[in-house]
Structures are given as C-alpha cells and as structure tokens.
Amino acid sequence: MLLTGKARKFAQEDDINTDYIISGRYKFKIQDPNELATHVMEDLDPGFFQRRQDGDFVVAGQNFGCGSSREQAPQAIKYAKISAVIAKSFARIFYRNAFNIGLPLIECDTDQIKDGDELAVDLSQGLVINKTQNKRISIKPLPPVMLTLLSDGGLVEHIKKHKGFALK
C-alpha cells in the first residue's frame, strides 16, 4: 500500500493529547464523523481542517494521542481524510483505537520531516520516503496483531469474520 501526501506538523510536537485532536465540546454533541472531522486539531491549530488536503499526513513527536480514551480522536483524523499519523511514539489507547477503526499509525524518526514536505509511505516495505528532502526513513515494524486487524479491516470486521477473537 503506497500513501502519498504532504506532511502537516504543529508548533507543539510532543504530547499532543486527544482533547486537542477533538475537543470534548464537540465529541459529546456531534455524532456525524464527517462533521466532527471539521473540528480536528482546532484547539491546537485553528483553521487546520481548512488548510489540510485529502491524503495529507499528520506528523508529530513523542506520545501522540495521550489523554482520554475517546475513539472520536482517530475517527476525526480519519474522516478529515488524513491518510496516516506519523510520530516518534503513540499513547497506548489511541494506538489501539486507530488500528481498530483502520487508521494507520507509523512510528519513525520524525525529526527528518518538516512541515509541508512531500511524503510517500510504503507500508509493505516499511519506509517513509521524504521526497522534498530526498531521504528514506525506516518505519518501526508493526506487531503481527496490528497487521491482522488492519488486514481484516479493523476490529469490528475481525470479530464479525471470526465470530470472536482469532489472534495468534
């Protein structure tokens, strides 16, 4: 699977929490994920939704997605047509939520990516290609459980298909 798009970085790189990804103000009110997506990253970077383009990547530092367990966070990113989040590391609950709903997360050294860089991500080869800087960055391989969930199309499809858990 090859994904291409522009890198979107924020002034704050580390510890971007789920309140910033989608504020509690909206997640309790809005049930339509497409509408929720219009508020993605709003408290951290007002106007982000208007600026981003389909297929872009959210790029961050350490501990992306820390804070609450709201699944609306990866959902808002996915419905904003962000193709993947690339970060140095992810918080645990966010990590599971993203794979459960089919939003790919990529762990790699994001110091080699600047805001606006053109990226191509090759998940099967485990590579991020920074076209702007002409660099190849290797991705931390995905655990087999995550690969199974992604290939089944998320947790709902996994449970439906196997009538329960069929991992390992």
Next chain:
Amino acid sequence: MTLGKTIIEKIFSRHTGKAVSANDIVVSKIDFCLGQDGTSGIVIDSFTRMGAEKVFNADKMAVIIDHSSPSPNEGVSRIHKKIREFSLGQKIHFYDVGQGVCHQIVPERGYVVPGDLVVGADSHTCTYGALNVAATGMGSTDVAACAATGQNWFKVPESIKFICLGKLPKGVYSKDLILYLIGQVGADGATYMSCEYTGPVIGALSMEGRFTIANMAIEMGAKFGIMNCDKKTIAWVKQHSKRKFKPVTADPDAVYNKVLEYNISKITPQIAKPHQVDNVCPLAEVAGTPIAQGYIGTCTNGRLEDFAEACKILKGRKIKKGVRLIVAPASNWILKDAMKKGYIAALLDAGATLVTPGCGPCVGTHNGVPSDGENVISTANRNFKGRMGNINAFIYLGSPATVAASVIEGKIADPRKYLK
C-alpha cells in the same frame, strides 16, 4: 529457572490459565466492562456492527451517564436516549443522570474485586487498581468487543515499581504525592506499563486516598496503576461487595522495567500548571497566582474524605467575593453522606455552589465553563488547554485542601497555614 512475576503478570496468568510474562500477547477473558455517556454511543454502534445481539453477561457490564449530566442540549439528549434504551433492553447495570461518576459507581457498588481484569471505555478506568484490580481504559470499539465476547486481546505490560518511603507531612495529601510522581517521570514516563505503587506511604493512605493515586496512572501513560491488597483493601471490598475474591501479590523476585524509590517525608503541596499534567512544581512557586474559580470533585478527588479536608479549611470562613467554588460529589451516595456529616452545609455557608453528582465541570461539556483569561484551581486529573470548555482559560491542579485555601484568598494559597 522461572522468574518471579509482577502483580499484572499474575492476573493475566490467572485469566488465561497459563504462565504469561511481560510482552506476551494474550487473548483473555475479562471480569467486567463499562462505558460512559461520551463513549457508549460508539460502543453500541460497534457492538451492532459486529453482529452481536446480547451482551456476553448482563451482570458484568455497566453504563453510567456522568459526563454531560443532566443533558445540556438536544444533541447530548439524543445520545443519552440511545444509551438508556440499549442498557435497559440489554438489562445491564445502568446509572442515569445524577448517580455519579463511573469510576466511583463501579467500585462503590461492588462490581469489581481484587484480582479482577476490567476494561472501561474511559481512560481513568485504571482507578480500580487501588483495589488490586487490573483495570484499564480502552476505546469504544474495544469495549464493544468485550461486551460481545467477554474477551479482548492484551499485551501483558512490563511494570514500574514505585516505592514511597517515609510519611506524608501534614497538609500534604495523596493528590500532592501523585502530582509529584507524575512530575518526576513525565507524561509518557510509564507508557504501556503497569505502575505498582508500594511502600509505607501507600499503606498508610485510606482507600479514598489510594483511588486518587491509581486514578492518575494514565497521566504518566500507564496502562494499569495497581496496588497490593492489604487489610484496609479487604475491609473496604467486603463492605461494598458480596463477591468472593483472591488477592494477587507480586513475587519477591519479580522482574521490573524500573524500580523507583522516593522519600516522601519532605514533599510540600504540589501544583500542576497549565496546560500539562506533568508541568508540576511546589505550590510555593505559584503561590499568589490569582484565581477566578475553584472546583472540588471528579473521579480523582470527589470523595467524602476530600470534602472533609476542604471543610476543615472552609468551615466558618468565606470564599473571596468575585471568586466561585463549584462542588460536585463523585456519587449520590457520597452526596448523602456529605450532607449527613454537615460538609455540604459548611461548603454552602462558605459560598460554594453544588452541582449534580457526576463529572461536573471536569471535561467542559455542560457546566462550570471558565471565561477567557481566567485561572481555575481544580482537584481534577487533567489541565489540558480547553479541558473545561474554554481554550483561553488556565487550569491549575491541586489537592482539595489547596483549592479550599485558594478560594478563600482568591489566589493560589498554601493550605497548611489554615491547619495549625
């Protein structure tokens, strides 16, 4: 030679029927699962999309309406209605508006006991670790999978052992201790880990004080925050639950990722400054910062003992004019007890306002929203920008005593001077 096991490795071994160790991936049965009004809408959607019809065991699931309770607008009302209909239809345990915060209700009504494995669609589910329960927050779809199958997959985490030596000084509470520890290790200092809190300081704490500590394990990124089961735990659980249980202790030769030892005897009241929970300093550094609103409540510090401590300071005194204090008991049981003890009357006399038992202004969805530029001093567990509903406000976190002292003066104040 087999190596010793941590509490969490033992709980997973017991639940899977085989000896498992840190970093193993397991599919395990769970003992209980729960959701709240902000997350259960998606739990229901995912549950339905999985093709599930009945919850695996209606007695092992609870849904609590606590985050926006009572509903402030029609959007939330629609979600509440959906949750209410699902819960009543499935005959699971259901708590409607005004009964309390999920993390108070679940232990208080006796649903969880030592040695359990529990999953909740709320990040502070780790609170029950104070009862020697392996409890963790997950997203809605993960909880839907638990509800449908009674199982989920887990990576058995490595553990960090915190040894808290010494004695908490007067005017310094479990909230100060956990803020101090978070300041030491950072917001991602325990990511994916299980924190085992041990040592004489933990042993000396009441169960209420222990809940405060386990509650905030997630603020270091941890998956679990767990404690040993001692006499106090057993007495508390027996008082609240009829279920039989078997506590779990770590082996003396258990393997830890890290062992961190702290002498607590010299710590002072602590404050987490905006907008990060690990942005912690001694209160003295920010003393005098003006505040517009105080908040005592939440799953961290909305319990009887917290109101008792606040009353020690506020009884017979007045909140400064122009400053407001919002009080939200963590459950209706706590509200009734606090009324019996006269705490509520004392707080109202001081000028506080009482809101519905539940999350209150914690997450900024239905009341107590601060204005632009205002500083808030709160007993909650998070101070992220926008957390209380306004991105232009500033949230400082401290103990109930610190909040009480601060609303009297209208600025961040050290509670110890009121305790002589």
